[in-house]
Amino acid sequence: MSGGVRSTAARAGAAARLLAVLGCVLTAEAQLTGVLDDCLCDIESIDDFNTFKIFPKIQKLQERDYFRYYKVNLKRPCPFWADDGHCSIKDCHVEPCPESKIPVGIKAGSSNKYSKVANNSKELEDCEQANKLGAVNSTLSNQSKEAFIDWARYDDSQDHFCELDDERSPDAQYVDLLLNPERYTGYKGPSAWRVWNSIYEENCFKPRSVYRPLNPLAPSRGESFYTWLEGLCLEKRVFYKLISGLHASINLHLCANYLLEETWVKPGWGPNVKEFTRRFDPVETKGEGPRRLKNLYFLYLIELRALSKVAPYFERSVVDLYTGNGHEDAESKALLLDIFRDTKSFHMHFDEKSMFAGDKKGAKSLKEEFRLHFKNISRIMDCVGCDKCRLWGKLQTQGLGTALKILFSEKEIQSLPENSPSKGFQLTRQEIVALVNAFGRLSTSIRELQNFKVLLQRTR
Numbered sequence: 001m002s003g004g005v006r007s008t009a010a011r012a013g014a015a016a017r018l019l020a021v022l023g024c025v026l027t028a029e030a031q032l033t034g035v036l037d038d039c040l041c042d043i044e045s046i047d048d049f050n051t052f053k054i055f056p057k058i059q060k061l062q063e064r065d066y067f068r069y070y071k072v073n074l075k076r077p078c079p080f081w082a083d084d085g086h087c088s089i090k091d092c093h094v095e096p097c098p099e100s101k102i103p104v105g106i107k108a109g110s111s112n113k114y115s116k117v118a119n120n121s122k123e124l125e126d127c128e129q130a131n132k133l134g135a136v137n138s139t140l141s142n143q144s145k146e147a148f149i150d151w152a153r154y155d156d157s158q159d160h161f162c163e164l165d166d167e168r169s170p171d172a173q174y175v176d177l178l179l180n181p182e183r184y185t186g187y188k189g190p191s192a193w194r195v196w197n198s199i200y201e202e203n204c205f206k207p208r209s210v211y212r213p214l215n216p217l218a219p220s221r222g223e224s225f226y227t228w229l230e231g232l233c234l235e236k237r238v239f240y241k242l243i244s245g246l247h248a249s250i251n252l253h254l255c256a257n258y259l260l261e262e263t264w265v266k267p268g269w270g271p272n273v274k275e276f277t278r279r280f281d282p283v284e285t286k287g288e289g290p291r292r293l294k295n296l297y298f299l300y301l302i303e304l305r306a307l308s309k310v311a312p313y314f315e316r317s318v319v320d321l322y323t324g325n326g327h328e329d330a331e332s333k334a335l336l337l338d339i340f341r342d343t344k345s346f347h348m349h350f351d352e353k354s355m356f357a358g359d360k361k362g363a364k365s366l367k368e369e370f371r372l373h374f375k376n377i378s379r380i381m382d383c384v385g386c387d388k389c390r391l392w393g394k395l396q397t398q399g400l401g402t403a404l405k406i407l408f409s410e411k412e413i414q415s416l417p418e419n420s421p422s423k424g425f426q427l428t429r430q431e432i433v434a435l436v437n438a439f440g441r442l443s444t445s446i447r448e449l450q451n452f453k454v455l456l457q458r459t460r
Helices: 003-027 043-062 112-117 121-133 142-153 190-203 225-230 234-256 273-280 288-315 326-345 360-383 387-407 410-414 429-459
Strands: 069-073 172-176 258-261 268-270
Touching (some): 043 326, 190 234, 234 288, 234 360, 273 288, 387 429
Antiparallel strands (some): 069 172, 258 268
């Protein structure tokens, strides 16, 4: 058999295997059961719900001005190891948004909504802090405005699951997410490997004696990774699955938006079936591909649950998604509330109440450990050498961190007053934008799985 024929046959075999896996994942049959571990939900229900209800709406919402502009500091130094140097590949570059393009209601330091308190430096600082929240109705009474300023002073860092960028830093810049899409830039090798290795090896509660699957240093004998994982408490299993699901989702985005052809006129981006096969084929990944995809669905459920839980926060009249364009602001909020109604209608949510449910002292200690581990991962994102990868890594990590913050703040959200802020729970505009866009990325990942299934059928 010639080399060309063997190569074609190998590709066809890989396509058939992946198609079988996707058939299992997407239709809940055969090798992979439809029910996800650690929650009672089948994958087929998620696919239908995402395709027909969530995906079209979340795409529209991400195009709104309030959600497309994200302020981020891409110049923060890596806190864990010497900087590798930034990627010189042109597609790694992030184009910041000119100040003139940012809607007036979003700009930091805009004091038009708080003119009464902008008379001295202390009040101006308070005003700028309040503006960071970005969700304040410009018609609030003076009393409510002062309450928001008090709210902005409130330090809720104990509730944060992420290391937040200081939006007042001169290095923080607005980025138009629509003009800087997440896609494969060519960033790979030791630098990229070190980021993910640090995340898994040092932050997922794993002892060094247990080796992750596909680790070339793993001994032939010893405790298997999945024996160890199943022996963990629910909270630590969930933590690993969230990180694995995020990793799988990012890999899917890169496969779906891959540089296929570079010309002098315009580069061609599109789905790369070969790359998708390399990352998810059950044979090439020694069974890891299907597990990664299941963890992606698990992560989707976690963030879906957070959206349904945070709905009361946004349903209040005091929250206005302010950009300065009253008509667009009203439409954006209406679309967001419509998505919340859809999330509430989904009947197979993950039950977060099963987490941290032991004795109070032990549960509190475990929750803090959980929070600090995730916060550390958000800091590792400042070690990514590719600016575009760093941008989307920081955003999606912050989005997941915000989702976790919401899930563990149910009592505070339920007790929010209708017409004034609460010191018990708050979201900055940065967190809101990250939450919506991170979930939008997961929704896109699940939609892309459907597209790859069609492409694999064509290559059989």
